[in-house]
Amino acid sequence: MLLRIRFQIQIKRFARLVCAISIFCISVAYADDPDAMVRFNCDTINNYLLIEEFFEQMDFNAPYPRVIDPDAPIVSMRGLMWATESDSGEVTWHNKSIRRTCRLGKNTYVATLDAELICGGGCPVLSLTIYRNGALVAKNLVFNNMCTPSPNRIKKILFESKTNLAFITVFNTNTYSEKELRISTETPISRERLFGLE
Secondary structure, eight states: OHHHHHHHHHHHHHHHHHHHHHHHHHHHHHTSOOEEEEEEEEETTTTEEEEEEEEEOOOTTOOSSOOOOTTOSEEEGGGTEEEEEOTTOOEEEEEOOEEEEEEETTEEEEEEEEEEOOTTSSSOEEEEEEEETTEEEEEEEESBOTTSSOOEEEEEEEEESSSSEEEEEEEETTTTEEEEEEEESSSOBOHHHHHOOO
């Protein structure tokens, strides 16, 4: 009888341990860096192109690297840049680009979305190259440049089809404030042009 009681106590302890480990593993899975996501919105009714970055916590069993549908308007940066580890522990980074086209009246925008690895690892962020009617508008414009002390994070860019203007929403991580910059696309947009030397 005493042996049976001890056995039952050990089983209960083991069950509690398994439960605690399961909760820990689920917590770790959900505590992973959220995915940097990009929304590509070609609005032919209102004549604008909007490209915006946002972050989204993915389900713990989401595939890695992320699957990107050919015409998907929302893309995870973990589908454009991802790492693999060999049996010997060597980490190799892989990347690919995707291209999206937006035709607004007489204007055609061609956007190439690439991923840029932020310092210290974590989720890669957007690097945007865009042309309007064959003229360069932005080249390798990194939205979240965490490899510098810059507090400026580009959240979105709206291109007006009827003008040569872009409206850029910037979030400042020091002041936790947003502002909108209005800038001509006659000269290619760069972080240096927007924020000076970072």
